[in-house]
Amino acid sequence: xxxxxxxxxxxxxxxxxxxxxxxxxxxxxxxxxxxxxxxxxxxxxxxxxxxxxxxxxxxxxxxxxxxxxxxxxxxxxxxxxxxxxxxxxxxxxxxxxxxxxxxxxxxxxxxxxxxxxxxxxxxxxxxxxxxxxxxxxxxxxxxxxxxxxxxxxxxxxxxxxxxxxxxxxxxxxxxxxxxxxxxxxxxxxxxxxxxxxxxxxxxxxxxxxxxxxxxxxxxxxxxxxxxxxxxxxxxxxxxxxxxxxxxxxxxxxxxxxxxxxxxxxxxxxxxxxxxxxxxxxxxxxxxxxxxxxx
Numbered sequence: 392x393x394x395x396x397x398x399x400x401x402x403x404x405x406x407x408x409x410x411x412x413x414x415x416x417x418x419x420x421x422x423x424x425x426x427x428x429x430x431x432x433x434x435x436x437x438x439x440x441x442x443x444x445x446x447x448x449x450x451x452x453x454x455x456x457x458x459x460x461x462x463x464x465x466x467x468x469x470x471x472x473x474x475x476x477x478x479x480x481x482x483x484x485x486x487x488x489x490x491x492x493x494x495x496x497x498x499x500x501x502x503x504x505x506x507x508x509x510x511x512x513x514x515x516x517x518x519x520x521x522x523x524x525x526x527x528x529x530x531x532x533x534x535x536x537x538x539x540x541x542x543x544x545x546x547x548x549x550x551x552x553x554x555x556x557x558x559x560x561x562x563x564x565x566x567x568x569x570x571x572x573x574x575x576x577x578x579x580x581x582x583x584x585x586x587x588x589x590x591x592x593x594x595x596x597x598x599x600x601x602x603x604x605x606x607x608x609x610x611x612x613x614x615x616x617x618x619x620x621x622x623x624x625x626x627x628x629x630x631x632x633x634x635x636x637x638x639x640x641x642x643x644x645x646x647x648x649x650x651x652x653x654x655x656x657x658x659x660x661x662x663x664x665x666x667x668x669x670x671x672x673x674x675x676x677x678x679x680x681x682x683x684x685x
Contacts, residue, residue, distance in 0.1 A: 400528035401650035402643060407534040407603070409642025410541035414596030415619035416626075416634040417548065418468075418589025424565040424629035425585050427484065431491040432471055434616015435498040436590055440464040440597035441513060441607040442502050448514045457516075461594045468590025469583055477579065502609040510608045513601040520602055533602045538639075540599070544592065545635055552631070557584060565629065614658065618645075621665045627678025636676065 415437055422430045443463055447456035475494045479487045519533040552558035560581045564571045572578050600615065601607055619634075622641050626633025641661055648657045668675060 398647070398650060399525075400530060401646045403525065403528065403530060403534055405643035405646030406639060407537040407599075407642070408646060409639035410537040411596045411600040412615065412619045412622050412642050413541050413635045413638035414544070414592040414599075415615060416622040416638045417545070417592050417631055419620050420623040420626075420628050420631060420634040421561075421585050421589050423623070425561060425568075425582060426476070426487075428476070428487055429491065429620065430471075430586075430589075431488070431616075432475075432494040432498060433589065433593060434612035434619070435495050435502075436464060436468050436471070436612070437593040437597045437600075437616060438607065438609070438612025439467060439498055439502060440594040441601045441611065442506065442511065442609075444598065444601070445511045445513060445607060453514070453516065457598065460598070461591060464594035464597070465587050465590045468586045468593070472583055472586040477582075499609045499612075506609060508609065510606045513605040513607050516598070516602055519599075531603060533599055537599050540595070541635070544595065545631065548588065548592075549631060557581070561585065618658075618661050621661050624665060624675055625668050627675030630675070630677040633675055633677030 415433065418433045418436075419430060422428055422433070440460055440463075444456060444460045447459055451459070471494055475490045476487060479490055516533075519531070519536055521532050522529055523532050523535065524530075525535070552561055560571070560576050561584070563574070563576055564578060564581050568578070601611075604611075618641055619638065622637035623634040624637070625640065626635070626637030628634070641664065644660060644664075645657045648654070648660055672678075
């Protein structure tokens with residue numbers, strides 16, 4: 392019993408962190424599923440949502456700021472796709488990847504300029520920032536809310552993809568880009584919707600993540616973004632359930648390692664896991680082996 396009580400807070404925290412990683416990982420896996428592109432700027436969009444929230448709460452009520460953060464983050468993701476990726480639709484894949492890296496550093500440098508490179512304190516959101524006690528363990532309410540909210544959002548997303556015309560178009564484009572174009576599917580609209588959904592989930596994840604880790608700086612999106620990417624690869628990039636499972640596994644393992652006093656190795660574990668999964672099962676746990684014609 393003492394063993395369970397000792398490790399329960401770490402397990403609870405790991406599930407919460409995993410949920411936050413999952414919301415970011417879904418953006419990676421959706422974009423890759425359609426464009427075969429790793430959107431390296433996705434982690435920075437996540438970070439930008441946190442910075443936008445900090446500044447908006449200085450000029451408007453909290454509720455309005457949250458709504459506007461979601462809208463502005465969606466607009467940022469949409470703008471990145473239209474400005475940096477759409478003109479390169481027919482360009483070599485390497486060109487698009489370099490553009491993604493460029494956008495990532497652009498967002499980081501703009502935020503560094505606006506903030507002076509200083510760490511900004513995230514706002515305290517009433518209710519979800521409150522402390523609760525579960526089985527004798529004290530934690531913020533956001534720790535409990537995050538996995539529940541993540542599962543609900545994933546269920547809604549899976550329903551959208553499997554039971555709506557937009558979702559059908561997404562699945563068609565992910566299967567065969569060229570044929571979908573010939574069949575009259577509005578490719579640009581589908582891609583924009585994909586970026587909008589991914590950015591919205593990243594904004595939600597940002598609000599939850601920075602409620603726990605309250606210091607926000609221009610590099611704050613780098614490590615969560617990388618870990619979310621690893622989660623997407625671990626689960627099978629292109630698979631939404633796979634990305635979610637991978638995120639929860641990484642979140643729990645990372646937190647348990649910290650509980651063992653191995654904090655210095657918690658990040659290393661994530662990338663060691665990436666190497667192992669790429670060697671043992673390159674397509675990931677739920678990924679499909681796609682054969683490409685040469």
